[in-house]
Amino acid sequence: RKEVEQDPGPFNVPEGATVAFNCTYSNSASQSFFWYRQDCRKEPKLLMSVYSSGNEDGRFTAQLNRASQYISLLIRDSKLSDSATYLCVVNAGYSTLTFGKGTMLLVSP
Amino acid sequence: SAVISQKPSRDICQRGTSLTIQCQVDSQVTMMFWYRQQPGQSLTLIATANQGSEATYESGFVIDKFPISRPNLTFSTLTVSNMSPEDSSIYLCSVGLAGGLQETQYFGPGTRLLVL
Numbered sequence: 734r735k736e737v738e739q740d741p742g743p744f745n746v747p748e749g750a751t752v753a754f755n756c757t758y759s760n761s762a763s764q765s766f767f768w769y770r771q772d773c774r775k776e777p778k779l780l781m782s783v784y785s786s787g788n789e790d791g792r793f794t795a796q797l798n799r800a801s802q803y804i805s806l807l808i809r810d811s812k813l814s815d816s817a818t819y820l821c822v823v824n825a826g827y828s829t830l831t832f833g834k835g836t837m838l839l840v841s842p
Numbered sequence: 843s844a845v846i847s848q849k850p851s852r853d854i855c856q857r858g859t860s861l862t863i864q865c866q867v868d869s870q871v872t873m874m875f876w877y878r879q880q881p882g883q884s885l886t887l888i889a890t891a892n893q894g895s896e897a898t899y900e901s902g903f904v905i906d907k908f909p910i911s912r913p914n915l916t917f918s919t920l921t922v923s924n925m926s927p928e929d930s931s932i933y934l935c936s937v938g939l940a941g942g943l944q945e946t947q948y949f950g951p952g953t954r955l956l957v958l
Contacts (some may be wrong), residue, residue, distance in 0.1 A: 765945070767946050776950060776952050778949070779843075780949075820884065824946070827892075828938050829890070834884040835884055
């Protein structure tokens, strides 16, 4: 079983739509969780951390379910500029991160 | 966050040669890392660059192939030695910093390597 699994997509949505991505992780000892965004031919950039209580940053909402070992990202009112690959990232300790393969999002006019 | 630069940004190399990639940070950081991202794949950690001691390599990566230097808290180099076409990839350095309430990593722009 892969350590961090994501649906690769692509998710094709129109502008203004709401879209959700899920991610599962295998290491129950994982301590911290993140969503990164990677644009084509660019480096990954931190989108948001994911906290146990759930957290929101503008149009983006992240949730963590430790019992089921999954993380979600909800994007409301999608913009064309949201088109990117979204990477689910897990830290199991010692500052090392494990990356999922990413979910591609395409927002169309 | 931090400003991270990498040189070169891209290169095309002949097999059997070696390439050294530099990573420079605008502030002192304890943790620096080197990753590889092959086409269509996610990021794979090569090693943790330790200041003042040998790098810590992940399974499948060895010092002879990927020697790393970390002379101070703002700089590191990764060398890809005796290159083959399978080494064609994007190589990224990252630094560990606080990201909200949790420590996470911020990435340099990457070095795109093509080995012929």
